[in-house]
Amino acid sequence: MECLRCKAEMFTAKFCADAVRTGAYLSNKKKGIFESERISGVTCYVCPVCGHIELIANEPQKVKLDR
Numbered sequence: 001m002e003c004l005r006c007k008a009e010m011f012t013a014k015f016c017a018d019a020v021r022t023g024a025y026l027s028n029k030k031k032g033i034f035e036s037e038r039i040s041g042v043t044c045y046v047c048p049v050c051g052h053i054e055l056i057a058n059e060p061q062k063v064k065l066d067r
């Protein structure tokens, strides 16, 4: 993947939001309805030049709620 700003080739890294370092993920759930949580892993791309990071859901359809 290319950086949107400087077109440098980005590398992947683990995006961690806490000290547990389990990595980031997306979660979605309908309110008030008993339904299992929908989860997708996230891949993080990092630009080596400007430091721009991009988060991509690995399985976006899994997190999308049905209407």
Ligand SMILES: [Zn+2]
Pocket: 003, 004, 005, 006, 007, 008, 047, 048, 049, 050, 051, 052
């Ligand atoms: Zn960049």
